[in-house]
Amino acid sequence: MKFKGILMTLFLSACVTNTTGSNRGSLNYDKVRSLVVGYSTESDVLAVLGLPTGRTEEAGYYILNYDDSKTGFQRLSINFLLGSQKLSGILWIPREDEKEYSLMQAKAGFKNADFKEIINRSTNPHAISPDEVSYIDEKHGVTIRYDRSQNIVEAIAMYDVNVRLPAATEKKNQIPYTFGDEPAISK
Amino acid sequence: MKYLIFWAWGMFSFTCAAYGATVGCLSGEYLVSGHHRRGYVRSDGTVVRSTDVKSYCKVLTKAYEYSKKRFKKGRPANWPHNIEKASSWTDEETERIVEVLEELPEVLLSKVIVGIYRLKRSKDYPNPASSSDGVIVIYDSSFDLSRNLGRIIAHELSHQNFKDLSKDEKQDYRRATGWRLKIESDRNVYWVGRKDGYVEEDGKISYEEDYSNNLEHYLYDPDKLKRVTPSAYEWIKKHFGDGFQIKRQKR
Numbered sequence: 300m301k302f303k304g305i306l307m308t309l310f311l312s313a314c315v316t317n318t319t320g321s322n323r324g325s326l327n328y329d330k331v332r333s334l335v336v337g338y339s340t341e342s343d344v345l346a347v348l349g350l351p352t353g354r355t356e357e358a359g360y361y362i363l364n365y366d367d368s369k370t371g372f373q374r375l376s377i378n379f380l381l382g383s384q385k386l387s388g389i390l391w392i393p394r395e396d397e398k399e400y401s402l403m404q405a406k407a408g409f410k411n412a413d414f415k416e417i418i419n420r421s422t423n424p425h426a427i428s429p430d431e432v433s434y435i436d437e438k439h440g441v442t443i444r445y446d447r448s449q450n451i452v453e454a455i456a457m458y459d460v461n462v463r464l465p466a467a468t469e470k471k472n473q474i475p476y477t478f479g480d481e482p483a484i485s486k
Numbered sequence: 487m488k489y490l491i492f493w494a495w496g497m498f499s500f501t502c503a504a505y506g507a508t509v510g511c512l513s514g515e516y517l518v519s520g521h522h523r524r525g526y527v528r529s530d531g532t533v534v535r536s537t538d539v540k541s542y543c544k545v546l547t548k549a550y551e552y553s554k555k556r557f558k559k560g561r562p563a564n565w566p567h568n569i570e571k572a573s574s575w576t577d578e579e580t581e582r583i584v585e586v587l588e589e590l591p592e593v594l595l596s597k598v599i600v601g602i603y604r605l606k607r608s609k610d611y612p613n614p615a616s617s618s619d620g621v622i623v624i625y626d627s628s629f630d631l632s633r634n635l636g637r638i639i640a641h642e643l644s645h646q647n648f649k650d651l652s653k654d655e656k657q658d659y660r661r662a663t664g665w666r667l668k669i670e671s672d673r674n675v676y677w678v679g680r681k682d683g684y685v686e687e688d689g690k691i692s693y694e695e696d697y698s699n700n701l702e703h704y705l706y707d708p709d710k711l712k713r714v715t716p717s718a719y720e721w722i723k724k725h726f727g728d729g730f731q732i733k734r735q736k737r
Contacts, residue, residue: 444674
């Protein structure tokens, strides 16, 4: 961890002048991987990535969002604990021209990881969709969300395993389906 | 000879009466066989009374051509809900479906859909219809008097329409309507929707359900969509253009 911290400091010193957000369009996985979960601070993140597109807050966390400058699509979200302001989670959404878009390459980026395949069955009773698949290594704090039907990586998450992650705002399995129960006579 | 002509004329009249307009359907028309039609309410609120429909010729439409190849018997292959039993299409039901398809924008008639199946009762009754990629299933409850068949069909076609969008189009819809990926407390990553602004509560469950609800409302209750989810209203308007609306038929 110490060694990683020194490496990061060296990396940051090279980036420290670039804090204007002008590198929003040049987000890349190498920069993201240079951040250290549980160690990096918001200043470190700003030094490497520039200013975020947006900032949101929820249940003890705040999240810096970096969206694609051309399309506005989500590219990167970084969670910080509100109190300590330590980086507690990174969520990277690769594009199709990036190597980690492939599951094999994404997994290869975590050499010591031991991924478990987790299948989330589709619960929608009236729209049958393919199951969602994730590969999770809880020990190292890595989750790869994989779209099996398209054979692509949707997202790569890295998080501090010692920190409680934000809970879902609403339990989806408790939301009733409405089945389009609108009255037939509307006029 | 007189009797023979009289007999022949009688037989001809009887045949015509029995088979309705079979003899007279022109090219570009199709025969709607006589059937009993239960009362129902059209999507625009018009009450249609119960009656015995006599056989007649109807002008061929794209909606008819689309649906006639797709009305299927039995259960869809690999349908996951084993307790759902197959039912048979009646002339009344297929005519009602054709009537609905004729009023919907043609862009919703996906070529990917290979079968429209008729099953008896959903395992999630009163669910009126279901879909999976390439398949739509219609249950008995779709034809209940209290149901708006137009909205039901529009909703199911919208599920397919979402599946047919390109990857970037899907991303753009999610961007515009506030769906983002998030790490959650179980260490997994999920799509999480905007905090509020749903035309139906179950839109929170997935972006695809949200999309289908929004498309259905854009067509049948645009004022509500505009008020509750203006971002979705604007996205649909921009994506589909001005022609994306219900075609009210002159009857």
